[in-house]
């Protein structure tokens with residue numbers, strides 16, 4: 509299948525010499541998150557907020573009127589949200605973690621518990637900031653390796669009377685976006701109802717999840733229809749639109765419970781802006797409205813999922829071990845050595861080899877693919893760079909700054925003295 513778009517504006521890629529890469533990596537203390545992005549040729553550190561917008565999005569942006577409240581853009585955004593998510597109330601927020609912060613203050617009290625297939629790290633941090641507990645209960649059996657473990661969920665619900673919330677992350681961010689099955693969501697909703705607990709979706713990659721369900725089950729239903737089935741199974745959803753929503757900034761809280769409207773609006777006034785703006789400009793709201801409708805276009809999302817598979821196949825054909833089954837937004841590779849800080853060392857080696865930036869996620873390296881940005885030629889080049897980098901003698905890193913939270917983002921390293929690095 510070819511890409512379902514053609515390219516109208518291009519951005520040139522800088523050439524970064526080997527000497528400049530070495531200098532940039534030292535300045536970044538061997539953590540690719542600290543690199544100057546202008547020293548990167550191909551950037552696969554995140555698929556969040558890094559996608560390309562369409563000409564329809566840009567023309568809606570240019571036409572949007574910037575008003576303080578009652579914006580046309582808000583009405584358009586709400587209509588798009590209702591159509592896709594099926595909830596009555598569609599609240600814009602400035603990004604996913606803004607939604608988490610606003611919602612959890614309303615849904616949780618100190619000492620409560622929340623359960624998940626796997627919490628994204630900001631989701632967990634926002635729960636723990638309220639002195640609540642966040643438990644991951646992943647199942648991980650393929651092909652729906654993003655599922656929550658139903659047996660452990662049932663047991664935890666029986667044992668812990670303080671569980672108030674189940675959050676299912678779609679796709680499960682760990683390991684490049686593993687899908688959750690509809691059956692798993694149906695069973696989760698049944699258990700949530702039995703125990704009087706809310707079921708919320710962290711739906712930041714909802715279209716990828718629906719696309720993988722479509723592929724894995726051979727369904728003829730559209731991505732939009734499948735996605736609607738899992739929204740219908742939940743009490744509410746929150747999402748960052750910086751991923752499948754195809755925008756560079758923005759997010760949504762979607763719900764039916766009217767009693768949430770007043771406290772949520774008050775929190776938004778206190779922290780963000782007028783509720784119809786949700787901390788965004790009107791141009792951001794229309795970009796989200798158009799982006800969400802493109803997100804559920806089968807061709808758009810299936811093309812993205814196919815590109816992720818393409819990169820995995822390119823790596824596999826060169827003998828690089830990738831995490832299988834491959835997810836919807838990125839390819840995960842294990843470092844070839846078990847030395848301490850081996851994932852950061854591999855990310856550093858890949859950067860040195862070809863100015864390709866990848867991210868360290870948990871204990872592995874993730875090549876996240878920004879939507880509609882890179883061609884298959886770019887990805888073939890990335891596979892060559894990774895292959896050459898992993899054949900070199902591993903870099904040994906010593907940690908010189910060990911933050912007590914968010915290690916992957918903020919750690920700093922120095923290479924152990926040795927030849928060649």
Ligand SMILES: Cc1ncc(COP(=O)(O)O)c(C=O)c1O
Pocket residue numbers: 556603604605606628630631677681710712713748749750758759
């Ligand atoms: C699954 C998931 N939830 C929430 C977030 C937070 O969203 P944002 O970056 O828009 O704050 C992310 C960000 O990567 C994510 O991957």
